[in-house]
Amino acid sequence: MAGFGHSHRSPPSLPWTVRVQLAALSAAHRSDGSVRRFLFYLGDLHAAASPRPDAAGVRSVDVTIDASRGLWARVFSPSTTGEAAASALPVVVYFHGGGFVLFSAASRPYDALCRRICSELGAVVVSVNYRLGPEHRFPAAYDDGVAALRYLDVNGLPADLGVAIDLSSCFLAGDSAGGNIAHHVAQRWASTAASSSPPVSLRLAGAVLIQPFFGGEERTEEEVELDKASLSLTLARTDYFWREFLPEGATRDHAAARVCGHHVELADAFPPVMVAIGGFDLLKGWQARYVETLRQNGKPVQVVEYPDAIHGFHAFPELADSGKLVGEMKLFVQEHSTKRMA
Structure with a gap:
Protein backbone atom coordinates (compact mmCIF):
# COMPACT_ATOMS: atom_id res chain seq x y z
CA MET A 1 0.00 0.00 0.00
CA ALA A 2 1.26 3.43 -0.91
CA GLY A 3 2.46 5.85 1.72
CA PHE A 4 3.45 3.35 4.40
CA GLY A 5 7.15 2.80 3.97
CA HIS A 6 9.44 3.07 6.97
CA SER A 7 10.76 6.59 6.51
CA HIS A 8 11.28 7.23 10.24
CA ARG A 9 9.45 10.53 9.96
CA SER A 10 8.81 12.64 13.04
CA PRO A 11 5.33 12.30 14.54
CA PRO A 12 2.88 15.00 13.45
CA SER A 13 2.40 18.17 15.44
CA LEU A 14 -0.94 17.98 17.25
CA PRO A 15 -3.23 20.74 18.57
CA TRP A 16 -2.78 21.38 22.28
CA THR A 17 -6.34 20.18 22.96
CA VAL A 18 -5.45 16.78 21.50
CA ARG A 19 -2.14 16.63 23.36
CA VAL A 20 -3.86 17.32 26.68
CA GLN A 21 -6.40 14.53 26.13
CA LEU A 22 -3.71 12.07 25.09
CA ALA A 23 -1.60 12.98 28.11
CA ALA A 24 -4.57 12.29 30.37
CA LEU A 25 -5.10 8.91 28.70
CA SER A 26 -1.42 8.11 29.10
CA ALA A 27 -1.55 9.01 32.81
CA ALA A 28 -4.34 6.44 33.26
CA HIS A 29 -1.96 3.65 32.14
CA ARG A 30 0.96 2.17 34.05
CA SER A 31 4.27 1.46 32.32
CA ASP A 32 3.25 -2.20 31.85
CA GLY A 33 0.16 -1.07 29.94
CA SER A 34 -2.35 -1.88 32.68
CA VAL A 35 -5.03 0.65 33.53
CA ARG A 36 -5.29 2.79 36.65
CA ARG A 37 -9.03 2.30 36.64
CA PHE A 38 -9.87 4.99 39.17
CA LEU A 39 -8.02 7.60 37.12
CA PHE A 40 -9.50 6.34 33.88
CA TYR A 41 -13.08 6.41 35.14
CA SER A 60 -30.61 9.83 20.60
CA VAL A 61 -32.27 7.24 22.79
CA ASP A 62 -31.00 4.20 24.69
CA VAL A 63 -32.57 0.86 23.78
CA THR A 64 -32.33 -2.35 25.82
CA ILE A 65 -31.28 -5.35 23.72
CA ASP A 66 -30.92 -8.02 26.42
CA ALA A 67 -31.52 -6.99 30.03
CA SER A 68 -30.26 -10.34 31.35
CA ARG A 69 -26.71 -9.48 30.29
CA GLY A 70 -26.95 -5.70 30.56
CA LEU A 71 -26.73 -5.27 26.81
CA TRP A 72 -28.02 -2.01 25.35
CA ALA A 73 -27.39 0.38 22.49
CA ARG A 74 -27.61 4.11 21.91
CA VAL A 75 -29.57 4.88 18.77
CA PHE A 76 -28.92 8.14 16.89
CA SER A 77 -31.45 9.31 14.31
CA PRO A 78 -31.01 12.22 11.90
CA SER A 79 -33.41 15.04 11.17
CA THR A 80 -35.56 14.12 8.17
CA THR A 81 -38.13 16.18 6.34
CA GLY A 82 -40.21 15.89 3.21
CA GLU A 83 -39.39 12.95 0.95
CA ALA A 84 -36.52 11.85 3.15
CA ALA A 85 -38.85 11.42 6.12
CA ALA A 86 -40.78 8.77 4.22
CA ARG A 108 -18.48 11.52 25.36
CA PRO A 109 -16.02 11.00 22.49
CA TYR A 110 -18.13 8.14 21.12
CA ASP A 111 -21.43 9.90 21.67
CA ALA A 112 -20.02 12.85 19.71
CA LEU A 113 -18.51 10.67 16.97
CA CYS A 114 -21.75 8.75 16.40
CA ARG A 115 -23.67 12.04 16.25
CA ARG A 116 -21.29 13.24 13.53
CA ILE A 117 -21.65 9.99 11.57
CA CYS A 118 -25.44 10.13 11.89
CA SER A 119 -25.63 13.75 10.73
CA GLU A 120 -23.09 13.54 7.90
CA PRO A 139 -16.30 -14.24 22.86
CA ALA A 140 -18.66 -11.99 24.88
CA ALA A 141 -18.15 -8.88 22.73
CA TYR A 142 -18.77 -10.88 19.54
CA ASP A 143 -21.85 -12.53 21.04
CA ASP A 144 -23.22 -9.10 21.94
CA GLY A 145 -22.60 -7.79 18.43
CA VAL A 146 -24.52 -10.66 16.87
CA ALA A 147 -27.30 -10.20 19.47
CA ALA A 148 -27.62 -6.55 18.43
CA LEU A 149 -28.08 -7.58 14.80
CA ARG A 150 -30.66 -10.20 15.77
CA TYR A 151 -32.53 -7.60 17.81
CA LEU A 152 -32.68 -5.26 14.81
CA ASP A 153 -33.72 -8.08 12.50
CA VAL A 154 -36.59 -9.19 14.75
CA ASN A 155 -37.70 -5.92 16.36
CA GLY A 156 -36.46 -3.08 14.19
CA LEU A 157 -36.35 0.18 16.14
CA PRO A 158 -38.94 1.69 18.49
CA ALA A 159 -41.75 3.40 16.60
CA ASP A 160 -41.45 6.56 18.68
CA LEU A 161 -38.09 7.30 17.05
CA GLY A 162 -40.05 8.36 13.99
CA VAL A 163 -37.59 6.87 11.50
CA ALA A 164 -37.55 3.70 9.46
CA ILE A 165 -34.39 1.73 8.69
CA ASP A 166 -33.55 -0.23 5.57
CA LEU A 167 -32.40 -3.59 6.94
CA SER A 168 -31.03 -4.53 3.53
CA SER A 169 -28.55 -1.65 3.92
CA CYS A 170 -27.00 -2.45 7.29
CA PHE A 171 -23.36 -1.51 7.81
CA LEU A 172 -21.03 -2.49 10.62
CA ALA A 173 -18.43 0.00 11.77
CA GLY A 174 -15.94 0.24 14.59
CA ASP A 175 -12.58 1.62 15.60
CA SER A 176 -9.61 -0.26 17.09
CA ALA A 177 -11.11 -3.09 19.18
CA GLY A 178 -14.47 -2.12 17.71
CA GLY A 179 -13.06 -2.70 14.24
CA ASN A 180 -11.96 -6.16 15.36
CA ILE A 181 -15.48 -6.81 16.66
CA ALA A 182 -17.02 -5.56 13.40
CA HIS A 183 -14.94 -8.07 11.42
CA HIS A 184 -15.83 -11.05 13.60
CA VAL A 185 -19.52 -10.13 13.83
CA ALA A 186 -19.62 -9.75 10.04
CA GLN A 187 -18.10 -13.21 9.63
CA ARG A 188 -20.55 -14.79 12.07
CA TRP A 189 -23.59 -13.14 10.51
CA ALA A 190 -22.50 -13.86 6.95
CA SER A 191 -21.84 -17.52 7.85
CA THR A 192 -25.29 -18.17 9.30
CA ALA A 193 -27.72 -15.71 7.71
CA ALA A 194 -28.24 -17.71 4.49
CA SER A 195 -29.29 -20.85 6.37
CA SER A 196 -31.19 -19.14 9.19
CA GLY A 216 -0.04 -11.82 16.78
CA GLU A 217 2.84 -13.18 18.80
CA GLU A 218 5.50 -11.86 16.45
CA ARG A 219 6.39 -8.18 16.50
CA THR A 220 5.89 -6.46 13.17
CA GLU A 221 8.37 -3.89 11.96
CA GLU A 222 5.70 -1.23 12.42
CA GLU A 223 5.05 -2.21 16.04
CA VAL A 224 8.75 -1.90 16.91
CA GLU A 225 9.27 1.34 14.98
CA LEU A 226 6.16 3.16 16.24
CA ASP A 227 6.00 1.86 19.82
CA LYS A 228 6.95 5.25 21.28
CA ALA A 229 5.73 7.46 18.45
CA SER A 230 2.41 8.40 20.03
CA LEU A 231 0.82 8.83 23.43
CA SER A 232 -2.35 7.13 22.17
CA LEU A 233 -1.08 3.53 22.00
CA THR A 234 1.99 1.47 22.93
CA LEU A 235 2.96 -2.17 22.67
CA ALA A 236 2.62 -2.56 26.43
CA ARG A 237 -0.98 -1.40 26.21
CA THR A 238 -1.87 -3.65 23.29
CA ASP A 239 -0.38 -6.64 25.13
CA TYR A 240 -2.38 -5.74 28.23
CA PHE A 241 -5.62 -5.46 26.26
CA TRP A 242 -5.11 -8.88 24.67
CA ARG A 243 -4.40 -10.43 28.10
CA GLU A 244 -7.66 -8.96 29.44
CA PHE A 245 -9.78 -10.12 26.49
CA LEU A 246 -8.47 -13.42 25.15
CA PRO A 247 -9.24 -16.70 26.96
CA GLU A 248 -7.02 -17.45 29.94
CA GLY A 249 -3.72 -18.87 28.69
CA ALA A 250 -4.29 -17.95 25.04
CA THR A 251 -1.53 -16.33 23.01
CA ARG A 252 -1.89 -13.42 20.61
CA ASP A 253 -1.98 -15.96 17.78
CA HIS A 254 -5.55 -16.77 18.87
CA ALA A 255 -8.00 -16.48 15.95
CA ALA A 256 -9.64 -13.45 17.57
CA ALA A 257 -6.39 -11.49 17.27
CA ARG A 258 -4.49 -12.89 14.29
CA VAL A 259 -6.91 -12.17 11.48
CA CYS A 260 -4.55 -12.72 8.56
CA GLY A 261 -3.14 -15.59 6.59
CA HIS A 262 -4.52 -18.77 5.05
CA HIS A 263 -6.27 -20.02 8.20
CA VAL A 264 -8.78 -17.12 8.23
CA GLU A 265 -12.29 -18.18 7.25
CA LEU A 266 -14.40 -15.76 5.24
CA ALA A 267 -17.99 -16.57 4.37
CA ASP A 268 -19.27 -16.27 0.82
CA ALA A 269 -21.58 -13.45 1.98
CA PHE A 270 -18.82 -11.56 3.82
CA PRO A 271 -19.50 -7.89 2.96
CA PRO A 272 -17.32 -5.31 1.21
CA VAL A 273 -14.92 -3.65 3.63
CA MET A 274 -13.38 -0.23 4.02
CA VAL A 275 -10.20 -0.16 6.13
CA ALA A 276 -8.81 3.13 7.49
CA ILE A 277 -5.07 3.07 8.25
CA GLY A 278 -2.97 5.73 9.96
CA GLY A 279 0.70 6.30 9.19
CA PHE A 280 1.66 6.65 12.87
CA ASP A 281 -0.43 3.72 14.14
CA LEU A 282 1.74 0.86 15.37
CA LEU A 283 -1.04 -1.56 14.33
CA LYS A 284 -0.81 -0.64 10.64
CA GLY A 285 1.34 -3.67 9.76
CA TRP A 286 -1.35 -6.05 10.99
CA GLN A 287 -3.99 -4.00 9.20
CA ALA A 288 -2.05 -4.26 5.94
CA ARG A 289 -1.88 -8.06 6.36
CA TYR A 290 -5.64 -8.13 6.97
CA VAL A 291 -6.26 -6.19 3.76
CA GLU A 292 -4.05 -8.63 1.86
CA THR A 293 -5.97 -11.58 3.34
CA SER A 322 -11.16 12.96 11.23
CA GLY A 323 -13.49 14.93 8.96
CA LYS A 324 -11.99 13.29 5.88
CA LEU A 325 -12.71 9.86 7.36
CA VAL A 326 -16.40 10.65 7.94
CA GLY A 327 -16.56 11.85 4.33
CA GLU A 328 -15.04 8.57 3.11
CA MET A 329 -17.55 6.64 5.22
CA LYS A 330 -20.39 8.57 3.58
CA LEU A 331 -19.14 7.70 0.10
CA PHE A 332 -18.73 4.04 1.07
CA VAL A 333 -22.27 3.82 2.48
CA GLN A 334 -23.67 5.60 -0.58
CA GLU A 335 -21.91 3.18 -2.91
CA HIS A 336 -23.04 0.01 -1.13
CA SER A 337 -26.54 0.90 0.05
CA THR A 338 -29.38 -0.98 -1.61
CA LYS A 339 -31.07 2.31 -2.38
CA ARG A 340 -28.46 4.86 -3.38
CA MET A 341 -28.55 7.84 -1.04
CA ALA A 342 -29.01 11.30 -2.51
Whole structure:
Protein backbone atom coordinates (compact mmCIF):
# COMPACT_ATOMS: atom_id res chain seq x y z
CA MET A 1 0.00 0.00 0.00
CA ALA A 2 1.26 3.43 -0.91
CA GLY A 3 2.46 5.85 1.72
CA PHE A 4 3.45 3.35 4.40
CA GLY A 5 7.15 2.80 3.97
CA HIS A 6 9.44 3.07 6.97
CA SER A 7 10.76 6.59 6.51
CA HIS A 8 11.28 7.23 10.24
CA ARG A 9 9.45 10.53 9.96
CA SER A 10 8.81 12.64 13.04
CA PRO A 11 5.33 12.30 14.54
CA PRO A 12 2.88 15.00 13.45
CA SER A 13 2.40 18.17 15.44
CA LEU A 14 -0.94 17.98 17.25
CA PRO A 15 -3.23 20.74 18.57
CA TRP A 16 -2.78 21.38 22.28
CA THR A 17 -6.34 20.18 22.96
CA VAL A 18 -5.45 16.78 21.50
CA ARG A 19 -2.14 16.63 23.36
CA VAL A 20 -3.86 17.32 26.68
CA GLN A 21 -6.40 14.53 26.13
CA LEU A 22 -3.71 12.07 25.09
CA ALA A 23 -1.60 12.98 28.11
CA ALA A 24 -4.57 12.29 30.37
CA LEU A 25 -5.10 8.91 28.70
CA SER A 26 -1.42 8.11 29.10
CA ALA A 27 -1.55 9.01 32.81
CA ALA A 28 -4.34 6.44 33.26
CA HIS A 29 -1.96 3.65 32.14
CA ARG A 30 0.96 2.17 34.05
CA SER A 31 4.27 1.46 32.32
CA ASP A 32 3.25 -2.20 31.85
CA GLY A 33 0.16 -1.07 29.94
CA SER A 34 -2.35 -1.88 32.68
CA VAL A 35 -5.03 0.65 33.53
CA ARG A 36 -5.29 2.79 36.65
CA ARG A 37 -9.03 2.30 36.64
CA PHE A 38 -9.87 4.99 39.17
CA LEU A 39 -8.02 7.60 37.12
CA PHE A 40 -9.50 6.34 33.88
CA TYR A 41 -13.08 6.41 35.14
CA LEU A 42 -12.58 9.93 36.52
CA GLY A 43 -11.75 11.06 32.99
CA ASP A 44 -14.27 8.91 31.13
CA LEU A 45 -17.11 11.42 31.19
CA HIS A 46 -20.46 10.19 29.90
CA ALA A 47 -23.13 11.92 27.85
CA ALA A 48 -26.81 11.22 28.40
CA ALA A 49 -29.10 10.24 25.55
CA SER A 50 -31.04 13.21 24.26
CA PRO A 51 -34.43 12.71 22.58
CA ARG A 52 -34.48 16.42 21.74
CA PRO A 53 -32.66 17.27 18.48
CA ASP A 54 -29.22 18.85 18.86
CA ALA A 55 -27.94 21.70 16.65
CA ALA A 56 -27.48 19.23 13.78
CA GLY A 57 -30.95 17.75 14.24
CA VAL A 58 -29.70 14.46 15.71
CA ARG A 59 -31.70 12.75 18.44
CA SER A 60 -30.61 9.83 20.60
CA VAL A 61 -32.27 7.24 22.79
CA ASP A 62 -31.00 4.20 24.69
CA VAL A 63 -32.57 0.86 23.78
CA THR A 64 -32.33 -2.35 25.82
CA ILE A 65 -31.28 -5.35 23.72
CA ASP A 66 -30.92 -8.02 26.42
CA ALA A 67 -31.52 -6.99 30.03
CA SER A 68 -30.26 -10.34 31.35
CA ARG A 69 -26.71 -9.48 30.29
CA GLY A 70 -26.95 -5.70 30.56
CA LEU A 71 -26.73 -5.27 26.81
CA TRP A 72 -28.02 -2.01 25.35
CA ALA A 73 -27.39 0.38 22.49
CA ARG A 74 -27.61 4.11 21.91
CA VAL A 75 -29.57 4.88 18.77
CA PHE A 76 -28.92 8.14 16.89
CA SER A 77 -31.45 9.31 14.31
CA PRO A 78 -31.01 12.22 11.90
CA SER A 79 -33.41 15.04 11.17
CA THR A 80 -35.56 14.12 8.17
CA THR A 81 -38.13 16.18 6.34
CA GLY A 82 -40.21 15.89 3.21
CA GLU A 83 -39.39 12.95 0.95
CA ALA A 84 -36.52 11.85 3.15
CA ALA A 85 -38.85 11.42 6.12
CA ALA A 86 -40.78 8.77 4.22
CA SER A 87 -37.67 6.84 3.18
CA ALA A 88 -36.10 3.97 5.05
CA LEU A 89 -32.58 4.98 6.06
CA PRO A 90 -29.43 2.86 6.04
CA VAL A 91 -28.30 1.80 9.49
CA VAL A 92 -24.75 1.81 10.83
CA VAL A 93 -24.13 -0.53 13.78
CA TYR A 94 -21.12 0.93 15.61
CA PHE A 95 -18.69 -0.73 18.04
CA HIS A 96 -16.52 1.60 20.13
CA GLY A 97 -12.81 1.09 20.71
CA GLY A 98 -10.92 0.77 23.97
CA GLY A 99 -9.04 -2.51 23.76
CA PHE A 100 -12.16 -4.53 24.68
CA VAL A 101 -11.87 -3.20 28.27
CA LEU A 102 -12.44 0.58 28.21
CA PHE A 103 -15.11 3.14 27.26
CA SER A 104 -18.81 2.70 26.52
CA ALA A 105 -21.44 3.83 24.05
CA ALA A 106 -22.14 6.72 26.45
CA SER A 107 -18.52 7.93 26.63
CA ARG A 108 -18.48 11.52 25.36
CA PRO A 109 -16.02 11.00 22.49
CA TYR A 110 -18.13 8.14 21.12
CA ASP A 111 -21.43 9.90 21.67
CA ALA A 112 -20.02 12.85 19.71
CA LEU A 113 -18.51 10.67 16.97
CA CYS A 114 -21.75 8.75 16.40
CA ARG A 115 -23.67 12.04 16.25
CA ARG A 116 -21.29 13.24 13.53
CA ILE A 117 -21.65 9.99 11.57
CA CYS A 118 -25.44 10.13 11.89
CA SER A 119 -25.63 13.75 10.73
CA GLU A 120 -23.09 13.54 7.90
CA LEU A 121 -24.24 10.19 6.50
CA GLY A 122 -27.96 10.74 6.99
CA ALA A 123 -28.08 7.26 8.52
CA VAL A 124 -29.38 5.79 11.75
CA VAL A 125 -26.46 4.83 14.01
CA VAL A 126 -26.82 2.05 16.58
CA SER A 127 -23.88 2.25 19.00
CA VAL A 128 -23.64 -1.07 20.85
CA ASN A 129 -22.65 -1.05 24.52
CA TYR A 130 -21.10 -4.52 24.49
CA ARG A 131 -19.72 -6.20 27.62
CA LEU A 132 -16.10 -5.54 28.54
CA GLY A 133 -13.16 -7.61 29.73
CA PRO A 134 -11.69 -8.90 31.86
CA GLU A 135 -15.05 -9.68 33.48
CA HIS A 136 -16.41 -10.69 30.06
CA ARG A 137 -13.68 -12.19 27.90
CA PHE A 138 -13.80 -13.60 24.36
CA PRO A 139 -16.30 -14.24 22.86
CA ALA A 140 -18.66 -11.99 24.88
CA ALA A 141 -18.15 -8.88 22.73
CA TYR A 142 -18.77 -10.88 19.54
CA ASP A 143 -21.85 -12.53 21.04
CA ASP A 144 -23.22 -9.10 21.94
CA GLY A 145 -22.60 -7.79 18.43
CA VAL A 146 -24.52 -10.66 16.87
CA ALA A 147 -27.30 -10.20 19.47
CA ALA A 148 -27.62 -6.55 18.43
CA LEU A 149 -28.08 -7.58 14.80
CA ARG A 150 -30.66 -10.20 15.77
CA TYR A 151 -32.53 -7.60 17.81
CA LEU A 152 -32.68 -5.26 14.81
CA ASP A 153 -33.72 -8.08 12.50
CA VAL A 154 -36.59 -9.19 14.75
CA ASN A 155 -37.70 -5.92 16.36
CA GLY A 156 -36.46 -3.08 14.19
CA LEU A 157 -36.35 0.18 16.14
CA PRO A 158 -38.94 1.69 18.49
CA ALA A 159 -41.75 3.40 16.60
CA ASP A 160 -41.45 6.56 18.68
CA LEU A 161 -38.09 7.30 17.05
CA GLY A 162 -40.05 8.36 13.99
CA VAL A 163 -37.59 6.87 11.50
CA ALA A 164 -37.55 3.70 9.46
CA ILE A 165 -34.39 1.73 8.69
CA ASP A 166 -33.55 -0.23 5.57
CA LEU A 167 -32.40 -3.59 6.94
CA SER A 168 -31.03 -4.53 3.53
CA SER A 169 -28.55 -1.65 3.92
CA CYS A 170 -27.00 -2.45 7.29
CA PHE A 171 -23.36 -1.51 7.81
CA LEU A 172 -21.03 -2.49 10.62
CA ALA A 173 -18.43 0.00 11.77
CA GLY A 174 -15.94 0.24 14.59
CA ASP A 175 -12.58 1.62 15.60
CA SER A 176 -9.61 -0.26 17.09
CA ALA A 177 -11.11 -3.09 19.18
CA GLY A 178 -14.47 -2.12 17.71
CA GLY A 179 -13.06 -2.70 14.24
CA ASN A 180 -11.96 -6.16 15.36
CA ILE A 181 -15.48 -6.81 16.66
CA ALA A 182 -17.02 -5.56 13.40
CA HIS A 183 -14.94 -8.07 11.42
CA HIS A 184 -15.83 -11.05 13.60
CA VAL A 185 -19.52 -10.13 13.83
CA ALA A 186 -19.62 -9.75 10.04
CA GLN A 187 -18.10 -13.21 9.63
CA ARG A 188 -20.55 -14.79 12.07
CA TRP A 189 -23.59 -13.14 10.51
CA ALA A 190 -22.50 -13.86 6.95
CA SER A 191 -21.84 -17.52 7.85
CA THR A 192 -25.29 -18.17 9.30
CA ALA A 193 -27.72 -15.71 7.71
CA ALA A 194 -28.24 -17.71 4.49
CA SER A 195 -29.29 -20.85 6.37
CA SER A 196 -31.19 -19.14 9.19
CA SER A 197 -34.70 -20.31 9.96
CA PRO A 198 -36.83 -18.26 9.80
CA PRO A 199 -34.96 -16.28 7.13
CA VAL A 200 -33.40 -13.00 8.24
CA SER A 201 -34.15 -9.69 6.57
CA LEU A 202 -31.02 -7.91 7.81
CA ARG A 203 -28.35 -7.86 5.12
CA LEU A 204 -24.82 -6.67 5.75
CA ALA A 205 -24.07 -4.23 2.94
CA GLY A 206 -20.58 -3.33 4.15
CA ALA A 207 -18.18 -2.90 7.05
CA VAL A 208 -15.98 0.07 7.98
CA LEU A 209 -12.94 -0.89 10.06
CA ILE A 210 -11.15 2.16 11.48
CA GLN A 211 -7.60 1.23 12.51
CA PRO A 212 -8.79 -2.27 13.56
CA PHE A 213 -7.07 -3.96 16.49
CA PHE A 214 -5.42 -7.12 15.16
CA GLY A 215 -2.19 -8.75 16.28
CA GLY A 216 -0.04 -11.82 16.78
CA GLU A 217 2.84 -13.18 18.80
CA GLU A 218 5.50 -11.86 16.45
CA ARG A 219 6.39 -8.18 16.50
CA THR A 220 5.89 -6.46 13.17
CA GLU A 221 8.37 -3.89 11.96
CA GLU A 222 5.70 -1.23 12.42
CA GLU A 223 5.05 -2.21 16.04
CA VAL A 224 8.75 -1.90 16.91
CA GLU A 225 9.27 1.34 14.98
CA LEU A 226 6.16 3.16 16.24
CA ASP A 227 6.00 1.86 19.82
CA LYS A 228 6.95 5.25 21.28
CA ALA A 229 5.73 7.46 18.45
CA SER A 230 2.41 8.40 20.03
CA LEU A 231 0.82 8.83 23.43
CA SER A 232 -2.35 7.13 22.17
CA LEU A 233 -1.08 3.53 22.00
CA THR A 234 1.99 1.47 22.93
CA LEU A 235 2.96 -2.17 22.67
CA ALA A 236 2.62 -2.56 26.43
CA ARG A 237 -0.98 -1.40 26.21
CA THR A 238 -1.87 -3.65 23.29
CA ASP A 239 -0.38 -6.64 25.13
CA TYR A 240 -2.38 -5.74 28.23
CA PHE A 241 -5.62 -5.46 26.26
CA TRP A 242 -5.11 -8.88 24.67
CA ARG A 243 -4.40 -10.43 28.10
CA GLU A 244 -7.66 -8.96 29.44
CA PHE A 245 -9.78 -10.12 26.49
CA LEU A 246 -8.47 -13.42 25.15
CA PRO A 247 -9.24 -16.70 26.96
CA GLU A 248 -7.02 -17.45 29.94
CA GLY A 249 -3.72 -18.87 28.69
CA ALA A 250 -4.29 -17.95 25.04
CA THR A 251 -1.53 -16.33 23.01
CA ARG A 252 -1.89 -13.42 20.61
CA ASP A 253 -1.98 -15.96 17.78
CA HIS A 254 -5.55 -16.77 18.87
CA ALA A 255 -8.00 -16.48 15.95
CA ALA A 256 -9.64 -13.45 17.57
CA ALA A 257 -6.39 -11.49 17.27
CA ARG A 258 -4.49 -12.89 14.29
CA VAL A 259 -6.91 -12.17 11.48
CA CYS A 260 -4.55 -12.72 8.56
CA GLY A 261 -3.14 -15.59 6.59
CA HIS A 262 -4.52 -18.77 5.05
CA HIS A 263 -6.27 -20.02 8.20
CA VAL A 264 -8.78 -17.12 8.23
CA GLU A 265 -12.29 -18.18 7.25
CA LEU A 266 -14.40 -15.76 5.24
CA ALA A 267 -17.99 -16.57 4.37
CA ASP A 268 -19.27 -16.27 0.82
CA ALA A 269 -21.58 -13.45 1.98
CA PHE A 270 -18.82 -11.56 3.82
CA PRO A 271 -19.50 -7.89 2.96
CA PRO A 272 -17.32 -5.31 1.21
CA VAL A 273 -14.92 -3.65 3.63
CA MET A 274 -13.38 -0.23 4.02
CA VAL A 275 -10.20 -0.16 6.13
CA ALA A 276 -8.81 3.13 7.49
CA ILE A 277 -5.07 3.07 8.25
CA GLY A 278 -2.97 5.73 9.96
CA GLY A 279 0.70 6.30 9.19
CA PHE A 280 1.66 6.65 12.87
CA ASP A 281 -0.43 3.72 14.14
CA LEU A 282 1.74 0.86 15.37
CA LEU A 283 -1.04 -1.56 14.33
CA LYS A 284 -0.81 -0.64 10.64
CA GLY A 285 1.34 -3.67 9.76
CA TRP A 286 -1.35 -6.05 10.99
CA GLN A 287 -3.99 -4.00 9.20
CA ALA A 288 -2.05 -4.26 5.94
CA ARG A 289 -1.88 -8.06 6.36
CA TYR A 290 -5.64 -8.13 6.97
CA VAL A 291 -6.26 -6.19 3.76
CA GLU A 292 -4.05 -8.63 1.86
CA THR A 293 -5.97 -11.58 3.34
CA LEU A 294 -9.27 -10.10 2.13
CA ARG A 295 -7.83 -9.58 -1.34
CA GLN A 296 -6.41 -13.09 -1.53
CA ASN A 297 -9.89 -14.39 -0.74
CA GLY A 298 -11.48 -12.30 -3.46
CA LYS A 299 -13.31 -9.96 -1.07
CA PRO A 300 -13.92 -6.34 -2.08
CA VAL A 301 -11.81 -4.04 0.10
CA GLN A 302 -11.13 -0.32 -0.04
CA VAL A 303 -8.17 1.16 1.83
CA VAL A 304 -8.15 4.79 2.94
CA GLU A 305 -4.76 5.97 4.18
CA TYR A 306 -3.94 8.90 6.44
CA PRO A 307 -0.11 9.15 6.47
CA ASP A 308 0.08 11.57 9.43
CA ALA A 309 -2.66 9.99 11.55
CA ILE A 310 -2.04 8.59 15.04
CA HIS A 311 -4.08 5.76 16.51
CA GLY A 312 -7.48 7.13 17.50
CA PHE A 313 -7.34 10.22 15.27
CA HIS A 314 -11.00 9.83 14.35
CA ALA A 315 -12.10 10.78 17.89
CA PHE A 316 -10.71 14.31 17.57
CA PRO A 317 -12.90 16.51 15.35
CA GLU A 318 -10.23 19.24 15.42
CA LEU A 319 -8.01 16.98 13.28
CA ALA A 320 -8.63 17.39 9.54
CA ASP A 321 -8.23 13.66 8.91
CA SER A 322 -11.16 12.96 11.23
CA GLY A 323 -13.49 14.93 8.96
CA LYS A 324 -11.99 13.29 5.88
CA LEU A 325 -12.71 9.86 7.36
CA VAL A 326 -16.40 10.65 7.94
CA GLY A 327 -16.56 11.85 4.33
CA GLU A 328 -15.04 8.57 3.11
CA MET A 329 -17.55 6.64 5.22
CA LYS A 330 -20.39 8.57 3.58
CA LEU A 331 -19.14 7.70 0.10
CA PHE A 332 -18.73 4.04 1.07
CA VAL A 333 -22.27 3.82 2.48
CA GLN A 334 -23.67 5.60 -0.58
CA GLU A 335 -21.91 3.18 -2.91
CA HIS A 336 -23.04 0.01 -1.13
CA SER A 337 -26.54 0.90 0.05
CA THR A 338 -29.38 -0.98 -1.61
CA LYS A 339 -31.07 2.31 -2.38
CA ARG A 340 -28.46 4.86 -3.38
CA MET A 341 -28.55 7.84 -1.04
CA ALA A 342 -29.01 11.30 -2.51
